[in-house]
Amino acid sequence: xxxxxxxxxxxWLLLAPQLVVVGLFFFWPAGQxxxxxxxxQDPFGLASTFSGLQNFIDVLHDPEYLxxxxxxxxxxxxxxxxSLCIALLLAVLADRVIKGSRFYRTLLTWPYAxxxxxxxxxxxxxxxxxxxxxxxxxxxxGVHWDHHINGGQALALVIxxxxxxxxxYNFVFFLAGLQAIPKSLLEAAAIDAAGxxxxxxxITFPLLSPIMFFLLITNTTYAFFETFGAIDATTAGGPxxxxxxxxxxxYEDGFKGLDVGHSAAQSVLLMILVAALTLVQFRYIERxxxx
Amino acid sequence: xxxxxxxxxxxxxxxLILAVIAFLFPVWMALTAAxxxxxxxxxxxxxxxxxxEGLHNFISVLTEPIPGVGASASTMLLNSLVMSLGIAFGKxxxxxxxxxxxxxxxxxxxxxxxxxxxMTLMLPxxxxxxxxxxxxxxxxxxxxxxxxILPLMASATATFLFRQFxxxxxxxxxxxxxxxxxxxxKFLWDILLPLSKTNIAALFVIMFLYGWNQYLWPLMxxxxxxxxxxxxxxxxxxxxSDALVPWxxxxxxxxLALIPPVVVIIVMQRYFVKGLVDSEK
Numbered sequence: 105x106x107x108x109x110x111x112x113x114x115x116w117l118l119l120a121p122q123l124v125v126v127g128l129f130f131f132w133p134a135g136q137x138x139x140x141x142x143x144x145q146d147p148f149g150l151a152s153t154f155s156g157l158q159n160f161i162d163v164l165h166d167p168e169y170l171x172x173x174x175x176x177x178x179x180x181x182x183x184x185x186x187s188l189c190i191a192l193l194l195a196v197l198a199d200r201v202i203k204g205s206r207f208y209r210t211l212l213t214w215p216y217a218x219x220x221x222x223x224x225x226x227x228x229x230x231x232x233x234x235x236x237x238x239x240x241x242x243x244x245x246g247v248h249w250d251h252h253i254n255g256g257q258a259l260a261l262v263i264x265x266x267x268x269x270x271x272x273y274n275f276v277f278f279l280a281g282l283q284a285i286p287k288s289l290l291e292a293a294a295i296d297a298a299g300x301x302x303x304x305x306x307i308t309f310p311l312l313s314p315i316m317f318f319l320l321i322t323n324t325t326y327a328f329f330e331t332f333g334a335i336d337a338t339t340a341g342g343p344x345x346x347x348x349x350x351x352x353x354x355y356e357d358g359f360k361g362l363d364v365g366h367s368a369a370q371s372v373l374l375m376i377l378v379a380a381l382t383l384v385q386f387r388y389i390e391r392x393x394x395x
Numbered sequence: 396x397x398x399x400x401x402x403x404x405x406x407x408x409x410x411l412i413l414a415v416i417a418f419l420f421p422v423w424m425a426l427t428a429a430x431x432x433x434x435x436x437x438x439x440x441x442x443x444x445x446x447x448e449g450l451h452n453f454i455s456v457l458t459e460p461i462p463g464v465g466a467s468a469s470t471m472l473l474n475s476l477v478m479s480l481g482i483a484f485g486k487x488x489x490x491x492x493x494x495x496x497x498x499x500x501x502x503x504x505x506x507x508x509x510x511x512x513x514m515t516l517m518l519p520x521x522x523x524x525x526x527x528x529x530x531x532x533x534x535x536x537x538x539x540x541x542x543x544i545l546p547l548m549a550s551a552t553a554t555f556l557f558r559q560f561x562x563x564x565x566x567x568x569x570x571x572x573x574x575x576x577x578x579x580x581k582f583l584w585d586i587l588l589p590l591s592k593t594n595i596a597a598l599f600v601i602m603f604l605y606g607w608n609q610y611l612w613p614l615m616x617x618x619x620x621x622x623x624x625x626x627x628x629x630x631x632x633x634x635x636s637d638a639l640v641p642w643x644x645x646x647x648x649x650x651l652a653l654i655p656p657v658v659v660i661i662v663m664q665r666y667f668v669k670g671l672v673d674s675e676k
Binding site for chain 1: 403404407408411418421436439440496508511514515516518521545546551566569579582604626629630633642649652656659660664667668671
Protein backbone atom coordinates (compact mmCIF):
# COMPACT_ATOMS: atom_id res chain seq x y z
CA UNK A 105 0.00 0.00 0.00
CA UNK A 106 1.36 3.38 -0.98
CA UNK A 107 1.40 5.83 1.91
CA UNK A 108 2.25 9.42 2.64
CA UNK A 109 5.77 9.71 4.01
CA UNK A 110 7.33 12.23 6.35
CA UNK A 111 4.05 13.34 7.84
CA UNK A 112 4.32 13.49 11.59
CA UNK A 113 1.46 15.68 12.66
CA UNK A 114 -1.20 15.00 10.00
CA UNK A 115 -2.12 11.42 11.01
CA TRP A 116 -2.60 12.52 14.62
CA LEU A 117 -4.78 15.43 13.57
CA LEU A 118 -6.88 13.03 11.54
CA LEU A 119 -7.19 10.53 14.37
CA ALA A 120 -7.75 13.07 17.14
CA PRO A 121 -11.56 13.45 16.91
CA GLN A 122 -12.26 9.74 16.94
CA LEU A 123 -9.70 9.05 19.67
CA VAL A 124 -11.20 11.76 21.88
CA VAL A 125 -14.75 10.46 21.44
CA VAL A 126 -13.73 6.84 21.96
CA GLY A 127 -11.57 7.71 24.96
CA LEU A 128 -14.19 9.85 26.69
CA PHE A 129 -17.27 7.78 25.97
CA PHE A 130 -15.95 4.27 25.62
CA PHE A 131 -12.78 3.62 27.60
CA TRP A 132 -13.53 5.94 30.49
CA PRO A 133 -17.01 4.49 31.17
CA ALA A 134 -15.84 0.92 30.57
CA GLY A 135 -13.00 1.51 33.04
CA GLN A 136 -15.45 3.08 35.51
CA UNK A 137 -17.68 0.03 35.28
CA UNK A 138 -14.82 -2.30 36.10
CA UNK A 139 -13.62 -0.03 38.93
CA UNK A 140 -17.08 0.38 40.46
CA UNK A 141 -17.78 -3.31 40.24
CA UNK A 142 -15.03 -3.83 42.82
CA UNK A 143 -16.43 -1.33 45.35
CA UNK A 144 -19.48 -1.06 47.57
CA GLN A 145 -21.10 2.35 47.56
CA ASP A 146 -23.48 3.72 50.13
CA PRO A 147 -26.87 4.74 48.68
CA PHE A 148 -25.97 8.43 48.63
CA GLY A 149 -22.77 7.90 46.67
CA LEU A 150 -20.74 9.61 49.37
CA ALA A 151 -18.42 6.81 50.39
CA SER A 152 -17.27 3.61 48.82
CA THR A 153 -15.22 0.78 50.18
CA PHE A 154 -13.22 -1.81 48.31
CA SER A 155 -15.02 -5.14 48.35
CA GLY A 156 -13.17 -7.25 45.80
CA LEU A 157 -15.37 -9.70 43.99
CA GLN A 158 -18.17 -9.43 46.55
CA ASN A 159 -20.46 -7.61 44.08
CA PHE A 160 -20.03 -10.39 41.55
CA ILE A 161 -20.74 -13.06 44.16
CA ASP A 162 -23.85 -11.16 45.29
CA VAL A 163 -25.08 -10.77 41.74
CA LEU A 164 -24.57 -14.41 40.85
CA HIS A 165 -26.42 -15.49 43.99
CA ASP A 166 -29.26 -13.08 43.46
CA PRO A 167 -32.36 -15.09 42.42
CA GLU A 168 -33.63 -12.05 40.52
CA TYR A 169 -30.47 -12.01 38.44
CA LEU A 170 -30.84 -15.68 37.63
CA UNK A 171 -34.49 -15.08 36.76
CA UNK A 172 -33.48 -12.24 34.46
CA UNK A 173 -30.92 -14.55 32.90
CA UNK A 174 -33.59 -17.17 32.20
CA UNK A 175 -35.94 -14.56 30.74
CA UNK A 176 -33.12 -13.27 28.51
CA UNK A 177 -32.30 -16.74 27.18
CA UNK A 178 -35.96 -17.56 26.54
CA UNK A 179 -36.57 -14.20 24.91
CA UNK A 180 -33.41 -14.34 22.77
CA UNK A 181 -34.01 -17.87 21.56
CA UNK A 182 -37.62 -17.15 20.64
CA UNK A 183 -36.77 -13.92 18.80
CA UNK A 184 -33.82 -15.44 16.94
CA UNK A 185 -35.48 -18.70 15.94
CA UNK A 186 -38.79 -17.14 14.92
CA SER A 187 -37.31 -14.26 12.95
CA LEU A 188 -34.72 -16.46 11.24
CA CYS A 189 -37.29 -19.06 10.16
CA ILE A 190 -39.83 -16.53 8.87
CA ALA A 191 -37.13 -14.52 7.10
CA LEU A 192 -35.64 -17.61 5.45
CA LEU A 193 -39.03 -18.74 4.19
CA LEU A 194 -39.85 -15.29 2.78
CA ALA A 195 -36.40 -14.87 1.22
CA VAL A 196 -36.62 -18.25 -0.52
CA LEU A 197 -40.05 -17.30 -1.88
CA ALA A 198 -38.93 -13.83 -2.97
CA ASP A 199 -35.87 -15.34 -4.64
CA ARG A 200 -38.08 -17.81 -6.55
CA VAL A 201 -40.47 -15.33 -8.07
CA ILE A 202 -38.87 -13.41 -10.91
CA LYS A 203 -41.63 -10.89 -11.36
CA GLY A 204 -41.94 -8.38 -8.56
CA SER A 205 -39.02 -9.49 -6.43
CA ARG A 206 -37.90 -5.87 -6.05
CA PHE A 207 -41.43 -4.88 -5.07
CA TYR A 208 -41.52 -7.57 -2.39
CA ARG A 209 -38.07 -6.62 -1.15
CA THR A 210 -39.19 -3.06 -0.48
CA LEU A 211 -42.48 -4.10 1.10
CA LEU A 212 -40.80 -6.64 3.35
CA THR A 213 -37.82 -4.60 4.55
CA TRP A 214 -39.39 -1.36 5.76
CA PRO A 215 -40.24 -2.60 9.30
CA TYR A 216 -36.50 -2.54 9.99
CA ALA A 217 -36.80 1.26 10.06
CA UNK A 218 -39.30 1.14 12.94
CA UNK A 219 -37.84 1.55 16.42
CA UNK A 220 -38.45 -1.48 18.66
CA UNK A 221 -40.21 0.80 21.16
CA UNK A 222 -42.60 2.10 18.48
CA UNK A 223 -43.22 -1.41 17.18
CA UNK A 224 -44.03 -2.63 20.67
CA UNK A 225 -46.51 0.19 21.20
CA UNK A 226 -48.22 -0.61 17.87
CA UNK A 227 -48.53 -4.27 18.82
CA UNK A 228 -49.72 -3.48 22.33
CA UNK A 229 -52.56 -1.57 20.68
CA UNK A 230 -53.51 -4.69 18.70
CA UNK A 231 -53.37 -6.71 21.92
CA UNK A 232 -55.02 -4.07 24.11
CA UNK A 233 -57.32 -5.97 26.47
CA UNK A 234 -60.32 -3.69 25.96
CA UNK A 235 -60.18 -2.63 22.31
CA UNK A 236 -57.44 -4.57 20.53
CA UNK A 237 -58.38 -6.46 17.37
CA UNK A 238 -56.20 -9.48 18.13
CA UNK A 239 -57.10 -9.76 21.81
CA UNK A 240 -60.75 -9.52 20.79
CA UNK A 241 -60.25 -12.36 18.32
CA UNK A 242 -58.45 -14.40 20.98
CA UNK A 243 -61.38 -13.84 23.31
CA UNK A 244 -63.66 -15.38 20.67
CA UNK A 245 -61.55 -18.54 20.53
CA GLY A 246 -61.50 -18.74 24.30
CA VAL A 247 -58.19 -17.15 25.28
CA HIS A 248 -58.38 -14.30 27.74
CA TRP A 249 -55.56 -11.85 26.92
CA ASP A 250 -54.22 -9.26 29.34
CA HIS A 251 -50.50 -8.66 29.15
CA HIS A 252 -50.68 -6.26 32.08
CA ILE A 253 -51.45 -9.16 34.40
CA ASN A 254 -50.26 -12.31 32.64
CA GLY A 255 -46.46 -12.62 32.55
CA GLY A 256 -46.32 -15.18 29.77
CA GLN A 257 -48.51 -13.03 27.58
CA ALA A 258 -46.38 -9.96 28.30
CA LEU A 259 -43.29 -11.85 27.19
CA ALA A 260 -45.12 -13.08 24.09
CA LEU A 261 -46.09 -9.51 23.22
CA VAL A 262 -42.53 -8.15 23.31
CA ILE A 263 -41.30 -11.22 21.41
CA UNK A 264 -43.88 -10.69 18.65
CA UNK A 265 -43.04 -7.00 18.31
CA UNK A 266 -39.29 -7.68 18.25
CA UNK A 267 -39.69 -10.42 15.65
CA UNK A 268 -41.83 -8.13 13.49
CA UNK A 269 -38.98 -5.59 13.39
CA UNK A 270 -36.18 -8.07 12.92
CA UNK A 271 -37.56 -10.39 10.24
CA UNK A 272 -36.75 -7.70 7.67
CA TYR A 273 -33.11 -7.51 8.77
CA ASN A 274 -32.60 -11.25 8.34
CA PHE A 275 -34.58 -11.17 5.12
CA VAL A 276 -32.11 -8.71 3.54
CA PHE A 277 -29.17 -10.97 4.37
CA PHE A 278 -30.85 -14.21 3.30
CA LEU A 279 -31.97 -12.70 0.00
CA ALA A 280 -28.45 -11.39 -0.71
CA GLY A 281 -27.07 -14.84 0.13
CA LEU A 282 -29.59 -16.65 -2.06
CA GLN A 283 -28.90 -14.38 -5.00
CA ALA A 284 -25.18 -15.17 -4.70
CA ILE A 285 -25.77 -18.91 -5.15
CA PRO A 286 -24.82 -19.89 -8.74
CA LYS A 287 -27.98 -20.82 -10.64
CA SER A 288 -26.02 -23.47 -12.56
CA LEU A 289 -25.75 -25.55 -9.38
CA LEU A 290 -29.51 -25.62 -8.96
CA GLU A 291 -30.09 -26.32 -12.63
CA ALA A 292 -27.63 -29.20 -12.58
CA ALA A 293 -29.49 -30.67 -9.60
CA ALA A 294 -32.80 -30.18 -11.42
CA ILE A 295 -31.46 -32.10 -14.43
CA ASP A 296 -30.53 -34.89 -12.05
CA ALA A 297 -34.21 -34.91 -11.12
CA ALA A 298 -33.89 -33.44 -7.63
CA GLY A 299 -37.18 -31.80 -6.62
CA UNK A 300 -37.41 -28.27 -5.11
CA UNK A 301 -37.53 -29.63 -1.57
CA UNK A 302 -34.44 -31.75 -2.03
CA UNK A 303 -32.59 -28.96 -3.87
CA UNK A 304 -33.22 -26.65 -0.98
CA UNK A 305 -31.93 -29.01 1.71
CA UNK A 306 -28.93 -30.38 -0.19
CA ILE A 307 -27.69 -27.25 -1.99
CA THR A 308 -29.24 -23.99 -0.86
CA PHE A 309 -29.32 -24.62 2.86
CA PRO A 310 -25.68 -25.75 3.25
CA LEU A 311 -24.52 -22.79 1.15
CA LEU A 312 -26.50 -20.45 3.39
CA SER A 313 -25.15 -21.86 6.63
CA PRO A 314 -22.31 -19.30 7.05
CA ILE A 315 -24.88 -16.50 6.80
CA MET A 316 -27.12 -18.39 9.18
CA PHE A 317 -24.37 -18.56 11.77
CA PHE A 318 -23.50 -14.89 11.38
CA LEU A 319 -27.18 -13.94 11.74
CA LEU A 320 -27.56 -16.08 14.83
CA ILE A 321 -24.94 -13.95 16.56
CA THR A 322 -26.26 -10.59 15.37
CA ASN A 323 -29.78 -11.68 16.33
CA THR A 324 -28.55 -12.52 19.79
CA THR A 325 -26.99 -9.10 20.29
CA TYR A 326 -30.16 -7.52 18.91
CA ALA A 327 -32.33 -9.41 21.38
CA PHE A 328 -29.94 -8.58 24.21
CA PHE A 329 -29.73 -4.84 23.71
CA GLU A 330 -31.88 -3.19 21.10
CA THR A 331 -35.08 -4.67 22.44
CA PHE A 332 -34.76 -2.63 25.63
CA GLY A 333 -37.07 -0.03 24.10
CA ALA A 334 -39.71 -2.60 23.26
CA ILE A 335 -39.72 -3.87 26.85
CA ASP A 336 -39.60 -0.51 28.58
CA ALA A 337 -42.28 1.09 26.40
CA THR A 338 -44.86 -1.64 26.95
CA THR A 339 -44.29 -3.91 29.94
CA ALA A 340 -41.46 -2.13 31.83
CA GLY A 341 -40.02 -5.46 32.90
CA GLY A 342 -43.29 -6.61 34.44
CA PRO A 343 -45.58 -8.05 35.41
CA UNK A 344 -43.59 -9.49 38.27
CA UNK A 345 -40.29 -9.50 36.36
CA UNK A 346 -41.67 -11.68 33.56
CA UNK A 347 -40.04 -9.48 30.92
CA UNK A 348 -37.04 -8.27 32.93
CA UNK A 349 -33.98 -9.06 30.80
CA UNK A 350 -30.34 -8.66 31.86
CA UNK A 351 -30.03 -5.23 30.29
CA UNK A 352 -33.29 -4.12 31.90
CA UNK A 353 -32.04 -5.21 35.29
CA UNK A 354 -28.81 -3.22 34.87
CA TYR A 355 -30.90 -0.18 34.08
CA GLU A 356 -33.26 -0.76 37.03
CA ASP A 357 -30.54 -1.42 39.59
CA GLY A 358 -28.10 1.25 38.47
CA PHE A 359 -30.37 4.03 37.40
CA LYS A 360 -33.58 3.60 39.36
CA GLY A 361 -32.29 1.68 42.37
CA LEU A 362 -28.98 3.62 42.50
CA ASP A 363 -27.17 0.42 43.42
CA VAL A 364 -24.03 1.34 41.48
CA GLY A 365 -21.77 -1.49 42.59
CA HIS A 366 -24.14 -4.32 41.71
CA SER A 367 -25.19 -2.66 38.48
CA ALA A 368 -21.53 -2.22 37.48
CA ALA A 369 -20.80 -5.87 38.28
CA GLN A 370 -23.72 -6.85 36.01
CA SER A 371 -22.37 -4.55 33.31
CA VAL A 372 -18.98 -6.23 33.51
CA LEU A 373 -20.54 -9.70 33.35
CA LEU A 374 -22.55 -8.67 30.32
CA MET A 375 -19.45 -7.13 28.71
CA ILE A 376 -17.62 -10.43 29.07
CA LEU A 377 -20.56 -12.31 27.59
CA VAL A 378 -20.85 -9.97 24.61
CA ALA A 379 -17.09 -9.81 24.05
CA ALA A 380 -17.01 -13.62 23.92
CA LEU A 381 -19.82 -13.65 21.36
CA THR A 382 -18.04 -11.03 19.26
CA LEU A 383 -14.77 -12.95 19.35
CA VAL A 384 -16.58 -16.02 18.05
CA GLN A 385 -17.97 -13.84 15.27
CA PHE A 386 -14.53 -12.42 14.42
CA ARG A 387 -12.99 -15.86 14.29
CA TYR A 388 -15.69 -16.93 11.93
CA ILE A 389 -15.12 -13.92 9.66
CA GLU A 390 -11.39 -14.65 9.57
CA ARG A 391 -12.11 -18.23 8.61
CA UNK A 392 -14.36 -17.10 5.81
CA UNK A 393 -11.72 -14.66 4.54
CA UNK A 394 -9.19 -17.50 4.22
CA UNK A 395 -11.38 -19.62 1.98
CA UNK B 396 -35.19 -23.95 -17.19
CA UNK B 397 -36.57 -27.31 -16.27
CA UNK B 398 -36.95 -26.56 -12.62
CA UNK B 399 -39.64 -23.89 -12.87
CA UNK B 400 -42.97 -24.91 -11.49
CA UNK B 401 -45.88 -22.57 -12.19
CA UNK B 402 -47.99 -23.98 -9.39
CA UNK B 403 -45.26 -23.26 -6.88
CA UNK B 404 -44.91 -19.72 -8.26
CA UNK B 405 -48.56 -18.93 -7.58
CA UNK B 406 -48.17 -20.34 -4.09
CA UNK B 407 -45.05 -18.19 -3.53
CA UNK B 408 -46.83 -15.03 -4.61
CA UNK B 409 -49.76 -15.84 -2.35
CA UNK B 410 -47.58 -16.35 0.70
CA LEU B 411 -45.51 -13.23 -0.02
CA ILE B 412 -48.61 -11.09 -0.38
CA LEU B 413 -49.93 -12.52 2.85
CA ALA B 414 -46.64 -11.55 4.55
CA VAL B 415 -46.77 -8.03 3.08
CA ILE B 416 -50.28 -7.61 4.51
CA ALA B 417 -49.27 -9.02 7.88
CA PHE B 418 -46.34 -6.59 8.04
CA LEU B 419 -48.60 -3.66 7.21
CA PHE B 420 -51.39 -4.64 9.59
CA PRO B 421 -50.14 -2.90 12.77
CA VAL B 422 -49.50 0.34 10.87
CA TRP B 423 -52.91 0.18 9.23
CA MET B 424 -54.61 -0.22 12.61
CA ALA B 425 -52.62 2.75 13.92
CA LEU B 426 -53.66 4.86 10.93
CA THR B 427 -57.34 4.15 11.43
CA ALA B 428 -57.21 4.58 15.20
CA ALA B 429 -55.44 7.94 14.85
CA UNK B 430 -58.43 9.29 12.92
CA UNK B 431 -61.04 8.67 15.62
CA UNK B 432 -61.88 10.47 18.82
CA UNK B 433 -61.22 8.73 22.11
CA UNK B 434 -64.91 8.35 22.88
CA UNK B 435 -65.43 6.68 19.50
CA UNK B 436 -62.52 4.33 20.05
CA UNK B 437 -63.76 3.12 23.41
CA UNK B 438 -67.36 2.48 22.29
CA UNK B 439 -66.34 -0.82 20.67
CA UNK B 440 -63.15 -2.50 19.43
CA UNK B 441 -60.50 -0.83 17.29
CA UNK B 442 -61.95 0.38 13.96
CA UNK B 443 -60.76 -1.03 10.62
CA UNK B 444 -61.66 2.11 8.67
CA UNK B 445 -60.88 5.82 9.01
CA UNK B 446 -62.85 8.28 11.11
CA UNK B 447 -63.15 12.03 10.77
CA GLU B 448 -60.90 13.24 13.61
CA GLY B 449 -57.54 12.58 11.93
CA LEU B 450 -56.67 16.19 11.19
CA HIS B 451 -57.73 17.27 14.65
CA ASN B 452 -55.67 14.56 16.38
CA PHE B 453 -52.49 15.27 14.42
CA ILE B 454 -52.80 19.03 14.88
CA SER B 455 -53.30 18.69 18.60
CA VAL B 456 -50.33 16.32 18.94
CA LEU B 457 -48.09 18.61 16.91
CA THR B 458 -49.04 21.90 18.55
CA GLU B 459 -50.15 21.23 22.13
CA PRO B 460 -47.97 19.92 24.95
CA ILE B 461 -48.57 16.20 25.17
CA PRO B 462 -50.05 14.89 28.44
CA GLY B 463 -47.42 13.08 30.49
CA VAL B 464 -44.59 14.51 28.40
CA GLY B 465 -44.96 18.28 28.50
CA ALA B 466 -43.59 19.10 25.05
CA SER B 467 -45.35 19.06 21.70
CA ALA B 468 -44.58 16.51 19.00
CA SER B 469 -43.01 19.14 16.75
CA THR B 470 -40.38 19.92 19.42
CA MET B 471 -39.67 16.22 19.81
CA LEU B 472 -39.49 15.64 16.05
CA LEU B 473 -36.92 18.41 15.87
CA ASN B 474 -34.91 16.83 18.70
CA SER B 475 -35.02 13.44 16.99
CA LEU B 476 -33.94 15.00 13.70
CA VAL B 477 -31.01 16.91 15.19
CA MET B 478 -29.90 13.87 17.14
CA SER B 479 -30.04 11.44 14.22
CA LEU B 480 -28.45 13.84 11.72
CA GLY B 481 -25.75 14.70 14.27
CA ILE B 482 -24.96 11.05 14.85
CA ALA B 483 -24.98 10.23 11.13
CA PHE B 484 -22.81 13.12 9.95
CA GLY B 485 -20.56 13.17 13.01
CA LYS B 486 -19.86 9.48 12.85
CA UNK B 487 -19.18 9.54 9.11
CA UNK B 488 -16.81 12.52 9.47
CA UNK B 489 -14.68 11.27 12.36
CA UNK B 490 -14.64 7.71 11.02
CA UNK B 491 -13.53 8.74 7.57
CA UNK B 492 -10.67 10.84 8.95
CA UNK B 493 -9.53 8.10 11.30
CA UNK B 494 -9.66 5.42 8.61
CA UNK B 495 -7.74 7.72 6.28
CA UNK B 496 -4.97 8.09 8.86
CA UNK B 497 -4.78 4.36 9.56
CA UNK B 498 -4.68 3.31 5.90
CA UNK B 499 -2.63 6.02 4.16
CA UNK B 500 -0.02 6.92 6.80
CA UNK B 501 2.75 5.07 8.56
CA UNK B 502 3.58 6.48 11.98
CA UNK B 503 4.61 5.19 15.40
CA UNK B 504 1.60 4.10 17.44
CA UNK B 505 -0.53 3.32 14.39
CA UNK B 506 -1.22 -0.27 15.40
CA UNK B 507 -2.18 0.81 18.91
CA UNK B 508 -4.62 3.43 17.63
CA UNK B 509 -6.11 0.86 15.29
CA UNK B 510 -6.79 -1.56 18.13
CA UNK B 511 -8.06 1.11 20.51
CA UNK B 512 -10.67 2.13 17.96
CA UNK B 513 -11.61 -1.37 16.91
CA MET B 514 -12.09 -2.61 20.44
CA THR B 515 -15.24 -0.48 20.54
CA LEU B 516 -16.81 -2.88 18.05
CA MET B 517 -17.17 -5.35 20.86
CA LEU B 518 -19.41 -3.46 23.26
CA PRO B 519 -22.60 -1.60 22.42
CA UNK B 520 -23.43 1.52 24.43
CA UNK B 521 -26.17 -0.30 26.36
CA UNK B 522 -23.66 -2.45 28.25
CA UNK B 523 -21.84 0.51 29.79
CA UNK B 524 -24.91 2.68 30.05
CA UNK B 525 -24.77 3.61 33.76
CA UNK B 526 -21.07 4.63 33.84
CA UNK B 527 -21.48 6.52 30.56
CA UNK B 528 -24.30 8.44 32.17
CA UNK B 529 -22.00 9.44 35.03
CA UNK B 530 -19.29 10.56 32.60
CA UNK B 531 -21.76 12.70 30.66
CA UNK B 532 -23.10 14.16 33.90
CA UNK B 533 -19.54 14.99 35.00
CA UNK B 534 -18.99 16.78 31.70
CA UNK B 535 -22.24 18.77 32.27
CA UNK B 536 -23.75 17.48 29.07
CA UNK B 537 -27.12 16.21 30.37
CA UNK B 538 -30.03 17.76 28.47
CA UNK B 539 -27.97 18.89 25.53
CA UNK B 540 -27.48 17.83 21.93
CA UNK B 541 -23.76 17.01 22.39
CA UNK B 542 -24.68 14.75 25.30
CA UNK B 543 -27.28 12.97 23.17
CA ILE B 544 -25.00 12.63 20.14
CA LEU B 545 -21.36 12.16 21.15
CA PRO B 546 -21.54 8.96 23.26
CA LEU B 547 -23.43 7.24 20.44
CA MET B 548 -20.63 8.13 18.04
CA ALA B 549 -18.11 6.11 20.07
CA SER B 550 -18.19 3.02 17.91
CA ALA B 551 -16.01 1.80 15.09
CA THR B 552 -18.53 0.31 12.65
CA ALA B 553 -18.13 3.19 10.19
CA THR B 554 -14.34 3.35 10.65
CA PHE B 555 -14.13 -0.32 9.82
CA LEU B 556 -16.21 0.12 6.68
CA PHE B 557 -14.13 3.07 5.45
CA ARG B 558 -10.94 1.16 6.14
CA GLN B 559 -12.13 -1.78 4.05
CA PHE B 560 -13.02 0.56 1.22
CA UNK B 561 -9.78 2.58 1.35
CA UNK B 562 -7.75 -0.63 1.13
CA UNK B 563 -9.31 -1.28 -2.28
CA UNK B 564 -8.22 2.12 -3.69
CA UNK B 565 -5.45 1.41 -6.25
CA UNK B 566 -2.03 2.60 -5.00
CA UNK B 567 -1.35 4.20 -8.40
CA UNK B 568 -3.95 6.81 -7.55
CA UNK B 569 -1.95 7.97 -4.57
CA UNK B 570 1.32 7.84 -6.54
CA UNK B 571 -0.19 9.95 -9.31
CA UNK B 572 -1.56 12.48 -6.85
CA UNK B 573 1.82 12.71 -5.12
CA UNK B 574 3.66 13.19 -8.42
CA UNK B 575 1.27 16.02 -9.21
CA UNK B 576 2.15 17.60 -5.90
CA UNK B 577 -1.09 16.95 -4.00
CA UNK B 578 -0.71 16.90 -0.22
CA UNK B 579 -2.67 14.61 2.14
CA UNK B 580 -5.57 17.03 2.63
CA LYS B 581 -5.97 17.69 -1.08
CA PHE B 582 -5.90 13.94 -1.81
CA LEU B 583 -8.57 13.35 0.80
CA TRP B 584 -10.83 16.16 -0.34
CA ASP B 585 -10.48 15.95 -4.13
CA ILE B 586 -9.99 12.24 -4.71
CA LEU B 587 -11.05 10.04 -1.80
CA LEU B 588 -14.20 11.94 -0.86
CA PRO B 589 -15.76 11.80 -4.35
CA LEU B 590 -14.81 8.12 -4.61
CA SER B 591 -16.55 7.36 -1.28
CA LYS B 592 -19.92 8.85 -2.23
CA THR B 593 -21.78 5.53 -2.41
CA ASN B 594 -20.30 4.32 0.85
CA ILE B 595 -21.17 7.57 2.56
CA ALA B 596 -24.77 7.35 1.35
CA ALA B 597 -25.05 3.75 2.54
CA LEU B 598 -23.59 4.60 5.94
CA PHE B 599 -25.82 7.63 6.23
CA VAL B 600 -28.96 5.51 5.92
CA ILE B 601 -27.80 3.04 8.56
CA MET B 602 -26.60 5.71 10.99
CA PHE B 603 -29.71 7.84 10.54
CA LEU B 604 -31.92 4.87 11.41
CA TYR B 605 -29.66 4.01 14.34
CA GLY B 606 -29.83 7.57 15.69
CA TRP B 607 -33.53 8.09 15.15
CA ASN B 608 -34.47 4.82 16.84
CA GLN B 609 -32.31 5.26 19.96
CA TYR B 610 -34.29 4.72 23.11
CA LEU B 611 -32.33 3.99 26.27
CA TRP B 612 -29.71 6.70 25.90
CA PRO B 613 -31.99 9.70 25.24
CA LEU B 614 -34.38 8.36 27.89
CA MET B 615 -31.64 8.50 30.52
CA UNK B 616 -29.99 11.81 29.79
CA UNK B 617 -33.00 13.98 28.98
CA UNK B 618 -34.56 14.86 32.30
CA UNK B 619 -35.99 18.10 30.91
CA UNK B 620 -39.03 17.47 28.68
CA UNK B 621 -37.99 19.96 26.03
CA UNK B 622 -35.14 17.59 25.04
CA UNK B 623 -37.22 14.41 24.72
CA UNK B 624 -37.28 12.56 21.39
CA UNK B 625 -40.39 11.17 19.68
CA UNK B 626 -39.48 7.53 20.23
CA UNK B 627 -38.89 8.04 23.96
CA UNK B 628 -42.06 10.06 24.52
CA UNK B 629 -44.37 7.26 23.40
CA UNK B 630 -44.07 5.42 26.66
CA UNK B 631 -44.78 8.49 28.78
CA UNK B 632 -47.85 9.27 26.68
CA UNK B 633 -49.13 5.69 26.78
CA UNK B 634 -48.76 5.45 30.56
CA UNK B 635 -49.69 9.06 31.37
CA SER B 636 -53.02 8.49 33.02
CA ASP B 637 -54.20 5.69 35.25
CA ALA B 638 -57.45 5.70 33.35
CA LEU B 639 -57.93 4.88 29.68
CA VAL B 640 -54.94 5.09 27.37
CA PRO B 641 -55.49 7.91 24.82
CA TRP B 642 -54.88 5.53 21.91
CA UNK B 643 -55.86 8.08 19.25
CA UNK B 644 -52.90 10.26 20.37
CA UNK B 645 -50.54 7.33 21.00
CA UNK B 646 -51.08 5.93 17.51
CA UNK B 647 -50.73 9.39 15.95
CA UNK B 648 -47.40 9.84 17.79
CA UNK B 649 -46.26 6.35 16.79
CA UNK B 650 -46.95 7.19 13.15
CA LEU B 651 -44.99 10.43 13.43
CA ALA B 652 -42.12 8.46 14.96
CA LEU B 653 -42.02 5.82 12.23
CA ILE B 654 -42.71 7.84 9.07
CA PRO B 655 -39.32 9.64 8.72
CA PRO B 656 -37.10 6.52 8.99
CA VAL B 657 -39.47 4.45 6.84
CA VAL B 658 -39.41 7.14 4.13
CA VAL B 659 -35.59 7.17 4.25
CA ILE B 660 -35.41 3.39 3.93
CA ILE B 661 -37.83 3.28 0.99
CA VAL B 662 -36.35 6.22 -0.92
CA MET B 663 -32.78 5.03 -0.37
CA GLN B 664 -33.52 1.30 -0.61
CA ARG B 665 -30.44 0.48 -2.70
CA TYR B 666 -28.08 2.26 -0.29
CA PHE B 667 -29.85 0.75 2.69
CA VAL B 668 -29.24 -2.81 1.52
CA LYS B 669 -25.62 -2.02 0.68
CA GLY B 670 -25.06 -0.27 4.00
CA LEU B 671 -26.64 -3.04 6.01
CA VAL B 672 -24.78 -5.86 4.31
CA ASP B 673 -21.43 -4.01 4.28
CA SER B 674 -21.45 -2.63 7.79
CA GLU B 675 -22.23 -5.98 9.38
CA LYS B 676 -19.67 -8.01 7.46
